[in-house]
Amino acid sequence: xxxxxxxxxxxxxxxxxxxxxxxxxxxxxxxxxxxxxxxxxxxxxxxxxxxxxxxxxxxxxxxxxxxxxxxxxxxxxxxxxxxxxxxxxxxxxxxxxxxxxxxxxxxxxxxxxxxxxxxxxxxxxxxxxxxxxxxxxxxxxxxxxxxxxxxxxxxxxxxxxxxxxxxxxxxxxxxxxxxxxxxxxxxxxxxxxxxxxxxxxxxxxxxxxxxxxxxxxxxxxxxxxxxxxxxxxxxxxxxxx
Amino acid sequence: xxxxxxxxxxxxxxxxxxxxxxxxxxxxxxxxxxxxxxxxxxxxxxxxxxxxxxxxxxxxxxxxxxxxxxxxxxxxxxxxxxxxxxxxxxxxxxxxxxxxxxxxxxxxxxxxxxxxxxxxxxxxxxxxxxxxxxxxxxxxxxxxxxxxxxxxxxxxxxxxxxxxxxxxxxxxxxxxxxxxxxxxxxxxxxxxxxxxxxxxxxxxx
Numbered sequence: 335x336x337x338x339x340x341x342x343x344x345x346x347x348x349x350x351x352x353x354x355x356x357x358x359x360x361x362x363x364x365x366x367x368x369x370x371x372x373x374x375x376x377x378x379x380x381x382x383x384x385x386x387x388x389x390x391x392x393x394x395x396x397x398x399x400x401x402x403x404x405x406x407x408x409x410x411x412x413x414x415x416x417x418x419x420x421x422x423x424x425x426x427x428x429x430x431x432x433x434x435x436x437x438x439x440x441x442x443x444x445x446x447x448x449x450x451x452x453x454x455x456x457x458x459x460x461x462x463x464x465x466x467x468x469x470x471x472x473x474x475x476x477x478x479x480x481x482x483x484x485x486x487x488x489x490x491x492x493x494x495x496x497x498x499x500x501x502x503x504x505x506x507x508x509x510x511x512x513x514x515x516x517x518x519x520x521x522x523x524x525x526x527x528x529x530x531x532x533x534x535x536x537x538x539x540x541x542x543x544x545x546x547x548x549x550x551x552x553x554x555x556x557x558x559x560x561x562x563x564x565x566x567x568x569x570x571x572x573x574x575x
Numbered sequence: 576x577x578x579x580x581x582x583x584x585x586x587x588x589x590x591x592x593x594x595x596x597x598x599x600x601x602x603x604x605x606x607x608x609x610x611x612x613x614x615x616x617x618x619x620x621x622x623x624x625x626x627x628x629x630x631x632x633x634x635x636x637x638x639x640x641x642x643x644x645x646x647x648x649x650x651x652x653x654x655x656x657x658x659x660x661x662x663x664x665x666x667x668x669x670x671x672x673x674x675x676x677x678x679x680x681x682x683x684x685x686x687x688x689x690x691x692x693x694x695x696x697x698x699x700x701x702x703x704x705x706x707x708x709x710x711x712x713x714x715x716x717x718x719x720x721x722x723x724x725x726x727x728x729x730x731x732x733x734x735x736x737x738x739x740x741x742x743x744x745x746x747x748x749x750x751x752x753x754x755x756x757x758x759x760x761x762x763x764x765x766x767x768x769x770x771x772x773x774x775x776x777x778x779x780x
């Protein structure tokens with residue numbers, strides 16, 4: 335056992351990270367195909383950096399393993415759901431929590447009244463705020479400005495319509511259906527805040543597969559003014575209509 | 576990249592510039608882009624969807640917590656990879672006492688011996704490591720080198736290496752390791768013979 339430990343140590347030392355090993359930022363450039371003689375020479379003679387590079391490439395390429403895509407989709411749905419919960423808990427308004435506490439409700443109301451009075455007083459003494467515009471002259475586009483309402487989550491059947499909250503300045507909307515890796519499956523336009531699923535779109539929706547969708551609001555000249563975040567949905571394979 | 580697909584760095588900049596729910600949407604979108612990559616990575620380590628989901632969730636939570644320390648010295652995906660790699664390697668090491676790892680001992684038994692009966696006893700540990708590195712680089716093919724390094728330096732089990740590198744041959748990483756050891760045994764025999772010869776010449780002179 336001791337002999338084995340010594341034997342393993344020699345080989346382990348030989349293929350472990352050394353003081354000249356290059357950082358991940360440099361290996362990233364090698365993976366991206368940039369040529370740097372010094373780095374390339376080191377990597378060619380360093381099993382550790384070669385293994386790091388192989389792992390980085392494996393992570394980046396994200397090659398699907400046989401029969402694993404359903405499992406990956408399940409994990410992605412799990413992650414998305416955990417993320418939504420985290421963000422919704424972050425967004426949970428503090429005032430709602432405070433108002434459920436009896437002793438704090440009165441204090442909150444008083445604070446609100448004082449704040450309102452003060453802000454009215456200040457607003458009368460200041461110029462009206464100006465709408466911030468981007469370099470092109472249109473309002474800066476913000477992700478998450480449009481709230482998507484349906485479909486989302488696990489569904490019993492293929493959705494007939496996609497709904498979102500209307501945006502007053504929008505003249506039309508662009509809708510995209512995407513794979514979880516960001517590949518656009520289909521896109522379309524709508525003049526209002528509803529997008530009807532066409533037969534072509536329905537053919538793209540496979541039961542059991544997680545899909546994402548998002549909406550971009552456009553102004554009268556077709557320029558983007560706001561967009562939603564992406565939300566996911568999946569058709570339960572056993573309950574497909 | 577079009578107007579509706581801001582880069583990862585753009586999303587992080589917007590997240591840092593804004594406050595409230597809007598800023599969280601940017602991060603939601605950013606992490607959403609990498610959920611599939613993280614999921615596949617974790618699945619390669621566990622081969623079990625529940626454990627992979629737990630690992631993936633821990634990785635995303637850790638990345639989210641550490642996002643303020645991201646200084647854009649690398650791409651966001653590379654930064655996320657470093658978190659995923661460390662987290663999964665630690666998880667694998669934590670369960671290294673489990674039965675699935677017993678095969679590793681058998682693999683060590685068959686490793687060629689660089690240390691005992693070494694003709695040149697003056698060789699110090701660092702020089703021994705240099706010789707080992709040289710033999711690995713000169714004797715092995717690229718995949719053999721990577722499998723050998725991941726298994727013996729990073730303690731990654733062979734089944735994990737098989738899935739991580741997407742090796743599709745029948746015995747996966749094990750075949751590469753067996754082949755690597757055979758080549759290294761031959762290389763060590765040659766190296767020892769040369770060292771013995773050099774030592775003899777030195778003594779004669």
